[in-house]
Amino acid sequence: MPVSIYKTSCAGFNVRVVYWGGKQMSRDSESRAGLLSEKLKLIFSELKPKDLKALYSYSKVRTLKSGELLLKEGEEGKDYYVILKGELKVFRDVNNKPKEIAVLSSGDWVGEIAFTRNVARTASVMATVPSWVMAISEVTINALGEAAQIFFLRKLNALANSRIQKLVSSEKDLITRNSQLLEHIYLENTQxxxxxxxxxxxxxxxxxVPRLPSFAGTLINRMAQRNTSLREVGDLIRQDPSSVAVVLKTVNSANYGLRQKISDVNHALALIGFSSIYQLIVAEGLKRVxxxxxxxxxxxxxxxxxxxxxxxxxxxxxxxxxxxxxxxxxxxxxxxxxxxxxxxxxxxxxxxxxxxxxxxxxxxxxxxxxxxxxxxxxxxxxxxxxxxxxxxxxxxxxxxxxxxxxxxxxxxxxxxxxxxxxxxxxxxxxxxxxxxxxxxxxxxxxxxxxxxxxxxxxxxxxxxxxxxxxxx
Missing domain, CATH: 1.10.3210.10 (Hypothetical protein af1432)
Incomplete structure (x- = not known):
């Protein structure tokens, strides 16, 4: 079937109308364009008609489902957004839990800190109901007249400064409350x-609880003495029948998966190392308790x-x-x-x-x-x-x-x-x-x-x- 595309005008804006096989398929699009134009006139009442047209032409409108993320904290992003319809929640990750910062609705702006400061997103933004947002980029701003550009940049900077101050204040308050909580936990722990x-x-x-077997307890205490050499401790292991039995039994078990049978503690020490021998002796002592x-x-x-x-x-x-x-x-x-x-x-x-x-x-x-x-x-x-x-x-x-x-x-x-x-x-x-x-x-x-x-x-x-x- 043939597809025909025509341009028409709706509320002062150019709108594409698509016909499929002779039937008009974009009445919803035309209705939406009219609604968007009215929203833009209300939100940007300071702008001249030609700037409104440029804003509409160079910006992208995005629809969000309830629960859908618009921005994610820590990610890079160059656009900022104007909410045309719906409601969005702004939150930050605090100790792996979301902390709500603000709830925004039609006419509010979001994403301005990353846009004006060239930093990663400082918070996440999620739609709480089906919503429409308009993404505005640097290209969009440059397409506007000089007066409109000044209006946008002033508002963006003022909004960014205000929200940064709120974030800093919130962070300080959180640190204070965390300090008080931690002090309480510390005192409780001491008590x-x-x-x-x-x-x-x-x-x-x-x-x-039974005491540790002597072969493990003695070894731990000797190892804790800073002036004890590894050779002395190795001799201690070799001279203690219980330690030798533990070493040979353990290294020959399936747990170590050695291909050859070990019958000499010196061979075991050479094969898997002193530290591993020490660990398995202490582990065996704990196992017996x-x-x-x-x-x-x-x-x-x-x-x-x-x-x-x-x-x-x-x-x-x-x-x-x-x-x-x-x-x-x-x-x-x-x-x-x-x-x-x-x-x-x-x-x-x-x-x-x-x-x-x-x-x-x-x-x-x-x-x-x-x-x-x-x-x-x-x-x-x-x-x-x-x-x-x-x-x-x-x-x-x-x-x-x-x-x-x-x-x-x-x-x-x-x-x-x-x-x-x-x-x-x-x-x-x-x-x-x-x-x-x-x-x-x-x-x-x-x-x-x-x-x-x-x-x-x-x-x-x-x-x-x-x-x-x-x-x-």
């Missing part, structure tokens, strides 16, 4: 530690992975004792294991038990076991980086806690289980402790950790080894 120490119930729970079961195995597997990641971060940063970091990784989730034990023993108290602070429980258990204070304090403060800046953590263990925190973020990145690890509030401050303040988690992992992890992969359990090599 919780006091209550746990006084609680006869908590102390009773701690005392019922905690019950068997899928949930406990999951916690232990996670702790071993964190231990390897913490050891690697310590090597890369050269700011923390690698043996300490490795041990922290293995011990940090003891509190979660304790809570699991209590849930099995008291199924009717699950809700109450879920409210227990696993970090405080783990710290009290390590204290009961006579572990070095640096490990106790690190485990106690392990959750602080999510809520507090480094200044809230004792300087003696600040770097250790930072390593444990970064280990979790890097493991999440490796597992691809978190898309928002780089958005943690205080992450840049913790990275700066190791002169990595200019990096994000992806850069840290790829540039500083991955080469070390790949080089040491043969000493890892199969599950963690597969993760590392699959990424590489």
């Amino acid at each position: 919780k530690e006091v209550e746990y120490r006084k609680s006869s119930m908590v102390r009773g729970i701690i005392r019922k 905690m019950p068997s079961g899928q949930n406990f195995s999951r916690i232990q597997s996670h702790s071993v992975a964190i231990s390897h990641m913490a050891f690697t971060i310590s090597l890369a940063s050269r700011a923390v004792n690698p043996a300490e970091s490795s041990t922290m990784g293995l011990l940090h989730d003891l509190g979660r294991s304790l809570i699991l034990i209590l849930k099995k023993q008291n199924p009717s108290l699950v809700v109450l038990l879920d409210s227990l602070d696993h970090a405080q429980l783990a710290a009290l258990l390590l204290e009961e076991w006579g572990m070095p204070d640096v490990l106790i304090q690190t485990v106690k403060f392990q959750s602080h980086p999510e809520f507090f800046s480094p200044d809230h953590i004792p300087v003696e263990v600040r770097n250790n806690v930072a390593v444990l925190y970064l280990s979790h973020l890097c493991l999440k990145f490796l597992e691809k289980s978190s898309e928002s690890v780089t958005k943690s509030m205080f992450l840049p401050e913790y990275m700066a402790l190791f002169d990595w303040g200019h990096l994000n988690i992806e850069d840290l992992f790829q540039k500083h950790l991955l080469p070390i992890l790949v080089k040491s992969a043969n000493g890892y359990p199969q599950s963690f080894k597969k993760l590392v090599l699959a990424y590489n």
